[in-house]
Amino acid sequence: MSDVAATSLAPVAAERGAAPIMPLSVRDLHLRFGDSVVLDGLDLELGPAGCTVVMGPNGAGKSLLLKLMHGLIQPTSGRISWDGHPPAAVTARQALVFQKPVLLRRTVAANLDFVLKTRGRDRARLGKLLDHVGLAHKAGQPARRLSGGEAQRLALARALATEPEVLFLDEPTASLDPASVLTIERIVAQARDRGVRVVLVSHDIGQARRMADDVAFLYRGRVTEHAPAAEFFPEPRCPAARDYLNGNVVV
Secondary structure, rough: OOOOHHHOOOOHEEEHHHOOOOEEEEEEEEEEOOOEEEEEEEEEEEOOOOOOEOOOOOOHHHHHHHHHHOOOOOOOOEEEEOOEOOOHHHHHEEEEEEOOOOOOOEHHHHHHHHHHHHHOHHHHHEEEHHHHHHHHHHOEEHHHHHHHHHHHHHHHHHHHHHOOEEEEEEEOOOOOOOOHHHHHHHHHHHHHHHEEEEEEOOOOOHHHHHHEEEEEEEOEEEEEEEEHHHHHOOOOOOOOHHHHHOOOOOO
């Protein structure tokens, strides 16, 4: 995988002449499905740079929080503000990569070209993007024949093709082999270093230690701790977070 193209893959807002969409402010966010309370007065503030890793036990609302911030679903109540704008106003300046990517029944190159074309991006970048994620040699192969790690790298290439300012990642390396995990982490880290704001949901504590600039810990529908990674991992303040990091069951 080449690093040569990294500097041309994800232009930041300043280079496009647009005002940045960060910071992010989430205030008193509630999400209910019938009688089930998923998010219960959640508050979160994110600054303009770095990688925030969102952690917490199953059912804490991590994936739903990403979808809310991205504007895919609407909260029951509360406010999400991207530098004063609602999620719907900035959705096109963000990208979301799911745990299980959905690929078109086309070649690897055609999957990427479709995104470049529909989003009005420079289609000449296709080769650089594929080279950047290590899939140039697979360009003519049907995407359905990719391995799990390769499919996720293609999903990342499609996300980067949109030139996002914010990249949401929902457990992008779950069930992948260690080599694939590190490759994807490297691609994400390069995007972060380029100026893309990264928000990553992960249950992998090792990955969180490698990737996080800060950690938001969700428990029972709220952010019970949000701290720099250098403070969170050695000595989390939240008892649920301590149990989580120690491998104990959190209920």
